[in-house]
Amino acid sequence: MASAIGRGQEERAATREAGAPAALLEVRGVTLQYKTRKHLVTATFRVDFEVFPADRFVLLGPSGCGKSTLLKGVAGFMQPVEGTIRLNGRTVSRPGPDRMMVFQEFDQLLPWKTVLQNVTFPLTTGGGLRARDALERAKRYIDKVNLTNFADAYPHMLSGGMKQRVAIARAMAMEPDILLMDEPFAALDALTRRKMQEELLQLWEDVRFTVLFVTHSIEEAIIIGSRILVLSPHPGQVKAELNAHVHDHAAVGSPEFQRLQQRIHGMLFADRIEEQEAVDGQG
């Protein structure tokens, strides 16, 4: 076991010397299972992928492909039954502030804390910053998401989009190795969602963070992502890894954008046709 890990590190060191950058996050043959009251569900089956620094890596797939479960695995809320998840060469074993997560739900903010206190909270509890430094950094990131005027408001006074901005500021203020986003814009209305996508890309231009982003929207995946991992459902398996770094909002109508959209659509839709045929065949 120890020698295997040692060999892995040597291999990585070798590739680094060859000029290629080292992967920040390595997911190798990961199978994740969870128990419901009656069933043991295999959410993902032997999934591999690598995320490099400053990647906007998107996990895309239909509901039931285990993309959220995969994100929870990377966050450390779940342990893989098979395979390894490594961040900076260290195996992920528990949740921690080096992988800050942004959830889909609006109730992820602590309702008993103001916007400023919410952003400061992980800095002082998990980041070990002194109170004054934490406050300063929190203010800087609240400013980045354009909520300076709402720093002293409580979450229940904010709109859905503003709550998600606070959550993003809270996660980014930790300056984590990797930012995990679980469909953060899925519960927003279409206009707000589009604005938030633009803002996220703008933030990335600004800070160049690494983000692992889960979505079920093909369009969102192409706009947000620099690289897209397409997963098949029941259980989630890797179907393709595609480049999308050239596309942003400005490219939405372009032929290349539509071609990529069609290609992914085909991959996801093919399953449904096969399923349908299988059902028909049984009938």
Next chain:
Amino acid sequence: MARASVIAADQPLEPPIREEFERRPEADTDVGDVERPLSWFETITNVTAVRRLFILAAIALVWQLYGTWLSNPLMFPSFAATAEAFFDALLNGGLLLKAWVSVWVLLKGYALAVLIAAVLTSLAVSTRLGNDLLTTLTSMFNPLPAIALLPMALLWFGLGDGSLIFVLIHAVLWPLSLNTHSGFMSVSDTLRMVGRNCGLTGVRYVTRILIPAAFPSILAGLKIGWAFAWRTLIAAELVFGISSGSGGLGWFIFENKQELYISYVFAGLATVILIGLLVENVVFRTIENATVRKWGMLR
């Protein structure tokens, strides 16, 4: 109707094509009454205390009218007679001291019960066995009236504060634990994950995430516990009044009933009610306003 059916007969219904247009919104000054101050009547009736005092005054008025009409001070003294007895007892009869004796015993029992509930519920959220223990204990003891334990408590702890505190703990502990525990259980998965994501574990996780997130339930439990404790204490003093040494409010009511000073009995009852109102509307209300209302967890 007839026209539509005629059209539908030869072709499917189509909406009419209308002219397109774009418009500029009117300037702010032309819109008129966007915002106006409320009238003085609306302002006053918006104050909760004013509305509630009005209800209290109405009850006092009905009481006074009925008492005067009945004119039987032995069965039902009027509001004025009760108020007179109340102030007399307050100034000359040591009512304040008796009330304090009751409240002090109550506070001791209440505080102990809160402590024990904190330990029990913390155990219940951190271990499965603790969870089973709490669930079993609450379903066993919550339906058992505290006053029913008093005879045994008197044997075990003797005549004095000890036995009263024992039944008070019993009265507060179970409803408070039940509420707190169900509050902890209903904290959303998202908030739990946020807490663990921030690197919180153990006691820090309970105090920084679970307790504030479950605070509406905890506060409801504290309120119910307070009411149960108050009832139990007065009942215990009425039945075994002398057990608390110098005698509290219950004993005051009991004594005056024996002497047939009925207006003083009413004054004693009114004191119980007043203290209840005070704690509910001042103490708990202040805590609520500073916490769950401010946080938008309670309207």
